[in-house]
Amino acid sequence: MTRVAWIVLFGGLAGAKLHAEVLKHAPPGISYHVPKGILPTYSSKVVSVNHHVHQLRPVSTRHGFAMNLNSKSAASVLGIHQRHAGGFGYENITTTSAYGTQYAIEATWDGHPLSLLIDTGSSDTWAVSKDFHCIDYTGQFLPQSSCGFGEAYPDAFQYGRTDPPTHMFIQYGDGEIVTGPMGFSDITIGNITVKKQQVCLANTTYWFGNNYTSGLLGLAFPSLTNAYYGDSGTDHDYGSQVQYxxxxxxxxxxxxxxxxxSIAIDRNASSGMISFGGIAPAVGADFSRSATLDMIITNIIGVPATAFQYSFYTVIPDGWYFDSTMNTKKYPYIVDSGTTLNYLPPSLADAINAAFTPPAVYMWMYGAYFTSCDAIAPQxxxxxDGEKFYINPVDLIYRTMVDPLTGLCMTAIASGGSGPYILGDVFMQNALVVFDVGEAKMRFIPRPHY
Structure with a gap:
């Protein structure tokens, strides 16, 4: 069994000043905060590869540019946000460029098998009930099949409703809406059974499903749960919100x-795995090297077309190395398995794309850069945390993403405008990512060759 000893270096006052300086210039409608660990002494423990490992199934499909939009990806949420709150960089995000793979996990809900989407940007767990109403954006009723769910949950809550009654209401990045009563059920994932977990059985949804998953499992903090007092799905202001x-x-x-x-995403979004309570046994992981950074939470707030608060796990890298050049300008970067590309500051994205041979050119209609499909990618x-996490050159050019007019292929480095920026699948395919909420740290292990 592989064992990994984490060595945590605390920056003290200097680190706090660095964070404050980097985070103080947040774009409109964006806020940052550094969470407290739920077990602040946990980092002294030795963390090992464990047996709570579960396969993630990719549920998006790709046919050239006809790829499903992941409305819960950081790129999609920021695109909606910037179209309402100002800023620039993601406003060109469309179904052709904000593509991203969604990942599903198999769960058992009070004995009934269901497939649920994994989402690190929200906290609620919900499944669609058998008698749910599917609606369009105007609230008009549609056939249930129009919402694209897999099998619906057929029963009631095993342990009944919450007391007093509560309901969940959440609105995602592109306006998708889910609401329904909350109660208590046993949720099993692999060999882990959570007893009497508060969950939602959705009875009204405006949803763009994949015809496979039946709901969603959120992995963010308790502060982002969306429970509200009352039976009605219409009363969901801050005054009626209750955390769970x-x-x-x-x-x-x-x-x-x-x-x-921990989450490991395999190359080409072919598969992935998540491990609860330990390290996923990812192929190609170099356990001799690791990085530990403070976990920062990016909040997307105050925009009607997003949730009341949508949040992403975020870090501040030391910088970027490319083509024998080191850029040490520090910015917050969201770590998001639902976004395909890496989104960088505009000047840095320009410089890295110019280092391709031949240089990549920006195509506004896609919000992305393109180069020859047989181009040579730079390092x-x-x-x-002082460690270089190289991105395999194979991952830097999407040879299946071809512009039909020019025959050029999309690169994996895009401009994130005013930010915040994103380390997407192209990064996560080259690293094992550990979300250490006990210590409020993000930990990374390189895996560039597999």
Missing amino acids: SPLFTSMVSQGLVDPLF VAVVL
Whole structure:
């Protein structure tokens, strides 16, 4: 069994000043905060590869540019946000460029098998009920099949409704809406069963499904749960909101797992895995090297077309290395498995794309850069905690993403405008990512060759 000892270096006052300086210039409608760990002494423990490992199934499909938009990806949420709140960089994000693979996990809900989307940007766990109403954006009723769910949950809550009654209401990045009553059920993932977990059975949805998954499993913090007092799905202002323990927090509080989870995404979005309470046994991981950074939370707030608050796990890299050049300008970067490309500051994205042979050119209609499909990619690495995390050249050119007019292929480095910026699948395919909520740290292990 591989064991990894984490060495945590605390920056003290200097680190706090650095964070404050980097985070103080947030774009409109964006806020940052550094969360407190739920077990602040946890980092002294030795973390090992564990047996709570679960396969993630990719559920998006790609046919040239006809790829499903992942409305819960950081790129999609920021695109909607910037179209309402100002800023620039993601406003050109469309169904052709904000593509991203969604990942599903197999779960058992009170004994009924269901497939649920994994989402690190929200906290609620919900499944669609058998008698749900599918609606369009105007609220008009549609056939249930129009919402594109897999099998619906056929029963009621095993342990009944919450007391007093509560309901969930959440609105995602592109306006998708889910609401329904909340109650308590046993949720099992692999060999982990969370008893009497508060969940939602959605009875009204405006949803763009994949005809496979039946709901969603959120992995963000308790502060982002979307429960409100009352039976009605119409009363969901801040005054009626009530926080509760989401699924992963309950796993920890019930003593089922240690307070961290890790995600490994394989190349070409072919598969992935998530490990609760330990390190996923990812192929090609170089356990001799690692990086540890403070976990920062990016909040997308105050925009009607997004949730009341949508949040992403975020870090501040040391900089970028490319073509024998080191750029040490520091910015917050969201770590998001639902976004395909890496989104960087405009001047840095320009410089890296210019280092391709031949140089990549920006195509406004896609919001992305394109180069010859047989181009030579430069050496590119993001520097985390002093370690260079190289991106395999294979991942820097999407040879299946071809512009039909020019025959050029899309690169994996895009401009994120005013930010915040994103480390997407192209980064996560080259690293094992550990979300250590116990210590409020993000930890990374390189895996560029597999």
